[in-house]
Amino acid sequence: MALSPKEIIDKMMAADEMSQWLGIEILDPIPGATSIRMTVRKDMVNGFNVAHGGITYSLADSALAFSSNSHGIRSMSIETSISHLKMVKVGDVLTVKTKELSLSRKVGVYEMDVLNQDNQLVAHFKGTVYRSGIEWE
Amino acid sequence: MALSPKEIIDKMMAADEMSQWLGIEILDPIPGATSIRMTVRKDMVNGFNVAHGGITYSLADSALAFSSNSHGIRSMSIETSISHLKMVKVGDVLTVKTKELSLSRKVGVYEMDVLNQDNQLVAHFKGTVYRSGIEWE
Amino acid sequence: MALSPKEIIDKMMAADEMSQWLGIEILDPIPGATSIRMTVRKDMVNGFNVAHGGITYSLADSALAFSSNSHGIRSMSIETSISHLKMVKVGDVLTVKTKELSLSRKVGVYEMDVLNQDNQLVAHFKGTVYRSGIEWE
Amino acid sequence: MALSPKEIIDKMMAADEMSQWLGIEILDPIPGATSIRMTVRKDMVNGFNVAHGGITYSLADSALAFSSNSHGIRSMSIETSISHLKMVKVGDVLTVKTKELSLSRKVGVYEMDVLNQDNQLVAHFKGTVYRSGIEWE
Numbered sequence: 063m064a065l066s067p068k069e070i071i072d073k074m075m076a077a078d079e080m081s082q083w084l085g086i087e088i089l090d091p092i093p094g095a096t097s098i099r100m101t102v103r104k105d106m107v108n109g110f111n112v113a114h115g116g117i118t119y120s121l122a123d124s125a126l127a128f129s130s131n132s133h134g135i136r137s138m139s140i141e142t143s144i145s146h147l148k149m150v151k152v153g154d155v156l157t158v159k160t161k162e163l164s165l166s167r168k169v170g171v172y173e174m175d176v177l178n179q180d181n182q183l184v185a186h187f188k189g190t191v192y193r194s195g196i197e198w199e
Numbered sequence: 200m201a202l203s204p205k206e207i208i209d210k211m212m213a214a215d216e217m218s219q220w221l222g223i224e225i226l227d228p229i230p231g232a233t234s235i236r237m238t239v240r241k242d243m244v245n246g247f248n249v250a251h252g253g254i255t256y257s258l259a260d261s262a263l264a265f266s267s268n269s270h271g272i273r274s275m276s277i278e279t280s281i282s283h284l285k286m287v288k289v290g291d292v293l294t295v296k297t298k299e300l301s302l303s304r305k306v307g308v309y310e311m312d313v314l315n316q317d318n319q320l321v322a323h324f325k326g327t328v329y330r331s332g333i334e335w336e
Numbered sequence: 337m338a339l340s341p342k343e344i345i346d347k348m349m350a351a352d353e354m355s356q357w358l359g360i361e362i363l364d365p366i367p368g369a370t371s372i373r374m375t376v377r378k379d380m381v382n383g384f385n386v387a388h389g390g391i392t393y394s395l396a397d398s399a400l401a402f403s404s405n406s407h408g409i410r411s412m413s414i415e416t417s418i419s420h421l422k423m424v425k426v427g428d429v430l431t432v433k434t435k436e437l438s439l440s441r442k443v444g445v446y447e448m449d450v451l452n453q454d455n456q457l458v459a460h461f462k463g464t465v466y467r468s469g470i471e472w473e
Numbered sequence: 474m475a476l477s478p479k480e481i482i483d484k485m486m487a488a489d490e491m492s493q494w495l496g497i498e499i500l501d502p503i504p505g506a507t508s509i510r511m512t513v514r515k516d517m518v519n520g521f522n523v524a525h526g527g528i529t530y531s532l533a534d535s536a537l538a539f540s541s542n543s544h545g546i547r548s549m550s551i552e553t554s555i556s557h558l559k560m561v562k563v564g565d566v567l568t569v570k571t572k573e574l575s576l577s578r579k580v581g582v583y584e585m586d587v588l589n590q591d592n593q594l595v596a597h598f599k600g601t602v603y604r605s606g607i608e609w610e
Contacts, residue, residue, distance in 0.1 A: 074246030080253060083242060104222060106265065109211030115260040115276050116217060120253025125250075127245065139252050140580055141552045141601045143280035143417055145445050145464065147438040163460050164421040168579065169551055169603055171419050171460070173447075180367065186437050186445070188462060190552045190601065192580055272570050277443055278415045278464045280554055282601065284580050300597050301558040305416055305442065306466055308556050308597070311586075323582070325599060327415045327464065327556065327583040329443055354527060357516060382538065383485030389538075390491060391532025397526040401519065413526050417554035441546060459523050460555030 067091045067132035068199045074131060081124045084117070088128070094162035094172075096128040102154045113150035122174040122187035125158040130170050130191040134198055137191040148184040151186060155179040168193050204230045204269035207335045211268060218261045223253070225265070231264040231299035231309075238293045250287035259311040259324035262295040265306045267328040271335055274307060274328040285321040292316040297326075305330050341367045341406035344472045348405060355398045358391070362402070368436035368446075375427045387424035396448040396461035399432040401404040404444050404465040408472055411444060411465040421459040429453040432461075442467050478504045478543035481609045485542060493527070501541070505573035505583075507539040513565045524561035533585040534596035536569040541581045543601040545609055548581060548602040559595040566590040572581045576590075579604050 065073070068091045069114040075081060075088065100121055108114040123142060130137040150156065157177050164171040170193060176185040202210070205228045212218060212225065227234040234281065237258055245251040260279060262303040267274040294314050301308040307330060339347070342365040348357060349362065364371040374395055382388040397416060402409040424430065431451050438445040444467060450459040476484070479502040483506060486492060486499065501508040511532055519525040541548040561567065568588050575582040581604060587596040 075248075077244070077248060078253035079242045080245050081245065082303070083378070105216045107214070107216050108218065108261075109213075109215040109268075110275070114217035114257060114278065115264075116253055116257025117304040119256045119260070119279075120251060123252040123256070124245075130295070131246075138247070139283055141280070141282050141582075142252065142256075143278070143462070143554065145278050145437065145462070146276055153439060163419065163457060171421060171552070172263060173460070183437060186447070186462070188419065188460070192603075231603065278445075280417065280599070282599070284582060300556065300594060308415075308558060310597070320574060323584070323599070325554070325597070327554070331468075350520075351518070351522060352520040352525070353516045353518050354525035355519065379490045381488070381490050382492070382535075383487075383542075384549070386487070388491035388512065388531060389553065390527055393530045393534070393553075394525060394527025397530070398519075400554060401526075405520075412521070413557055415554070415556050416530075417552070419552050420550055424526040450488040 063135055067093045067197050071128050073127065078184065080120060084125055089174055091132060093132040094129055095160045096125055096132060097159055098125050099157045102150055102152055102156065104152050107152060115146055118150060118176050118185040119144050121156055122158055122176055125160050126172055126189040129160045129172055131198065136194045136196045136198060140190050140192050142189040143171050143187055144187045146185050148182055150184050155175045204228045205330050207269045208265045211265065217257060221257055224262055227252050228269060230269040231266055232297045233262055233269060233312055234296055235262050236292065236294045239246055239287055239293065244289060252283055255287060255313050255322040256281050258293055259295055259313055262297050263309055263313050265324040266297045266309055268335065273331045273333045273335060277327055277329050279323045279326040281322055283322050285319055287321050337410055339472050341365045344406045345402045348402065354394060358394055360398055365406060366404055367406040369434045370399055370406060371397050371433055372431065373431045376424055376430065378426050381404055381426060389420055392424060392450050392459040393418050395430055396432055396450055399434050399448050400446055400463040403434045403446055405472065408467045408471045410472060411441065414464055414466050416463040418459055418461045420459050422456055423459050474544055476609045478502050481543045482539045485539065491531060491587055494533055497535055501558055502543060504543040505540055505576065506571045507536055507543060508570055509536050510568045511568065513561055513563055513567065518563060526557055529561060529587050529596040530555050532567055533569055536571050536585050537600040540571045540583055542609065547605045547607045547609060551601055551603050552584050553598065553600040555598045556598055557596050559593055561595050
């Protein structure tokens with residue numbers, strides 16, 4: 063039986079130890095537009111005492127996985143890019159807003175805005191996924 | 200007094216809690232071509248039980264920071280992209296080989312190959328940094 | 337004497353033989369958000385009889401040059417990417433809408449939506465420029 | 474009957490008016506590693522009197538099309554990026570060297586180095602294609 067978007071995301075999240083370590087919360091389990099949130103901790107900084115670029119990337123990449131898979135088809139990231147636009151500090155609350163730019167039978171393209179608690183754009187992510195054709199069940 | 204490449208990387212690494220969490224080891228502290236290594240752990244997987252895309256990204260992004268900063272000038276990532284080419288599993292040992300494509304007064308461009316223990320290319324990363332002009336000391 | 341946004345774009349356009357070959361018209365000479373338009377001709381197709389990827393790229397890259405330079409500071413593209421989302425045919429009228437994601441003293445980041453005459457998104461472009469500090473005059 | 478790599482590239486090139494306008498010559502019709510060349514003309518410059526970014530992009534994008542399609546399967550570009558590393562002038566002879574980073578049943582990933590007549594790297598391109606499964610014939 064086909065799973066609902068929420069069931070797919072819950073199933074992914076339960077197995078996704080990295081997203082758990084990041085402290086990701088699902089705000090909106092909408093296919094193609096899943097919104098998620100996390101808070102930056104002290105153990106996430108780089109050598110400049112700001113959030114490591116891998117933190118905003120990982121957050122956006124999780125949003126990509128949830129947004130693309132919750133259409134019901136197993137999908138995997140093939141190419142992604144991120145622009146780091148503003149420093150992210152310990153304690154910042156980051157929210158990802160997702161936009162589906164294109165969805166065809168085999169390929170999906172997404173962009174993610176990563177915003178802080180003051181609604182400032184701290185990073186901009188673009189991701190392309192391959193849609194395997196295999197249904198989530 | 201200007202710091203040596205090794206001193207800069209050691210100083211960055213000592214403050215870089217994310218790279219410590221990843222278990223990154225510095226193999227070669229060469230400016231423009233720093234090589235680093237880590238082993239994938241169970242707490243780094245995503246919902247498909249393979250390494251989260253953020254793991255290979257974070258590893259390559261750390262290599263970018265070390266490679267660009269060890270020239271002696273404080274440099275920050277402005278745009279990066281990564282292609283995920285092959286699944287990465289728990290226990291895989293990942294090594295980053297760095298190549299400096301271009302270095303001008305204000306901009307540096309790098310590519311990183313992420314290889315596994317069988318010398319297979321698992322991810323390919325490209326990063327552009329802005330060079331602030333401020334020396335490491 | 338500092339030039340106006342329109343004067344800068346007119347000056348660039350007069351020397352820009354490639355943009356003239358493309359048949360680019362300036363719709364809105366707004367700094368950071370210049371909008372431009374062109375029509376796809378028969379001599380712009382690739383081996384699949386659709387517009388060569390270089391056509392939508394060149395159009396968006398011209399929009400990047402106009403949008404970033406019309407702030408008054410000479411700026412040059414350092415890294416760009418484009419997702420080709422929908423086939424573009426001979427006769428299609430393409431319009432670029434520009435959004436400035438970030439503008440700091442030395443770096444600007446932009447995204448461009450390339451739309452066809454039916455307002456469908458045919459390509460999505462992201463561009464990063466280095467701002468030289470040299471004024472247009 | 475399946476076509477040879479050279480037959481596929483010749484067939485594509487015969488219909489590819491943009492590549493003809495660019496003056497592209499095929500140096501090596503090797504699947505996954507097609508090498509091509511062109512000379513920059515006066516009508517290819519931008520407003521700074523150097524080659525428009527769309528010229529090196531179009532050249533590399535044609536190399537991507539030839540390299541990926543000459544495996545015998547119709548393939549189309551889905552995501553590409555290019556770093557402009559060095560100014561390109563009128564009269565420069567540009568050669569593209571292609572490397573296939575990955576080839577799976579449905580996706581291919583390539584990087585292209587664009588070199589000038591002095592063997593300097595003027596641009597670096599990365600391209601991802603979707604392989605349709607339809608054979609060239």
